[in-house]
Amino acid sequence: MWFLRLPIGMIALLAIMLMSAVLAPQAVSAHASLVEATPEAGAKLEISPAVVSVTFNEQLDSGLFYIKVYDHSGAEVTKRKAIMNKDQMGIKLDVPKLEEGVYLISYHVISADGHPVGGSYPITVGNPPQEDLLDVPSAHTGHDHSAGPLTTKGLLQYASRGLWFLMLLALTGWAFWLRLVKTQGEEAQKSLSAWTLNLQRGHIVALLLLIFTHIEDLLGGGGVDEIWQLLSATNIGISWVLLLILSFLGFVLLGRVAWLDVCWALALLAVKSFSGHAASFSPLWATIGLDFIHLGAAACWVGGLILLYVKWRHNKTGLGSYMQKFSKFALISILVLTVSGILSVLLFLPNLRYLTYTTWGILLLVKVGVVVLVAVLGFVIRLFLRKKQVNQSIVWVKLDLSLMVIIVVLVGLLTYMAPIPSNAPLQWHQMGEKVHVSVDITPKIPGNNNFVAKVWLPEKSGQPKQVLLILHNKDDEQIAPISIPLTMYTDNKEEESYGFAKYSYKSEGPYLPFIGNWELEMRVMDTEDNETVYTKDFIVY
Known part of the structure; x- marks a missing residue:
């Protein structure tokens, strides 16, 4: 020895x-994670937002925080200070009316256990010229302390x-x-x-x-x-x-x-x-x-x-x-x-x-x-x-x-690692011989979430006769399955078609009521009553 x-x-x-x-x-590892941003990252808004806010999954330190909004030239659009919510789990900033353009929202907070969390993301107001790109100094670009090698x-x-x-x-x-x-x-x-x-x-x-x-x-x-x-x-x-x-x-x-x-x-x-x-x-x-x-x-x-x-x-x-x-x-x-x-x-x-x-x-x-x-x-x-x-x-x-x-x-x-993992949005894609599906759950937290489900079928099959999205709680079998009501919408996002036709559905609501192990079940029935079922296991922390 x-x-x-x-x-x-x-x-x-x-x-x-x-x-x-x-x-x-x-x-x-950061200990507080972002669960909601308003406006959300990449949002394209017809009118200027009155308030910019970010909400986290745990309490924050009230001593040092900020939200800053930069225009395409890198200048701050307001010198106002952000304020913290009463529950100390989010901050918000009142912003003046923004002209058409691309803006960068940058935020920084310190979690209650002393860990910095920050990030930056763009939003678009109106229909600015294509060449109106962000020209933000490097000091103001993203500084996310919660991820990366x-x-x-x-x-x-x-x-x-x-x-x-x-x-x-x-x-x-x-x-x-x-x-x-x-x-x-x-x-x-x-x-x-x-x-x-x-x-x-x-x-x-x-x-x-x-x-x-x-x-x-x-x-x-x-x-x-x-x-x-x-x-x-x-x-x-x-x-x-x-x-x-x-x-x-x-x-x-x-x-x-x-x-x-x-x-x-x-x-x-x-x-x-x-x-x-x-x-x-x-x-x-x-x-x-x-x-x-x-x-x-x-x-x-x-x-x-x-x-x-x-x-x-x-x-x-x-x-x-x-x-x-x-x-x-x-x-x-x-x-x-x-x-x-x-x-x-x-x-x-x-x-x-x-x-x-x-x-x-x-x-x-x-x-x-x-x-x-x-x-x-x-x-x-x-x-x-x-x-x-x-x-x-x-x-x-x-x-x-x-x-x-x-x-x-x-x-x-x-002492400086998070005991509980941060929730990340679920992005699931499943390929099949005749049916492809994808489901996005954002932000994938206990409570209110956005659900986007997409189905790809051969052109000749036509629109699906039925699309069901069902959640099963794997920790307690006595909890009945939760059906998520889906509404079909026009999806203009360009994606790989796989030679199939795409059909998109969405929903919003508190269909993930609490933490635990969940199984996502997606059932697709075509016009000939052929049903395809896919499942995906995930965890809500």
């Missing part, structure tokens, strides 16, 4: 790189999150344990003081790196003028400021009074618990409280394990007695982490099947597997300690330390 001989810093770096590599094919910038963001989370738990746990364990000898005290200072330095560097790699996305192209708005009015900005203040105060306060050290460490963890997933789920008292307990237990385990490593490397005096005490606390910490983690997951997810739907869920299952290994290692270490074989247990402690780094990095990544 050559890796057990690596320095702890190298283990941490390798773990961060490994976790980032695993995530490389994935999209950078992971870039170098995204990789740095994930790495900075994992590193900061590791340093936060290490420093706060270290502060706890220095007050739980008495250190004898001047040299030993100097060594621990040096480690305390280095952990503080490492934490503040990691925090500054975290801020540096994320602040541009949170501003959303708003410019330097809005930095103050970000830091003073948004939850994520205020948490950064408080963390920086506490971090600098730590250089003055830490190591002087025992109760003050504990309060300082708890304050750091409390600030962290008020941001992230806990802030976007309800009830807040439960989600934030569980997050705080989870962080405290993790810090106790991480800090104690690092202190054990330091004592083994530099001062083996009292190592056996310390290991006995740490073993008990580690067992309690793992139990608290398990219980608080399970309760948090039950609050975050509608049901446990969601664990298989996202990278967040898969990584959480990986974390659970690593925690099981840690529990097994703890049992092995306790067996050695009962036999007074401290030296033989060290190799297992080093393996425990390696797994600790991996778990902390995993948690650092999980």
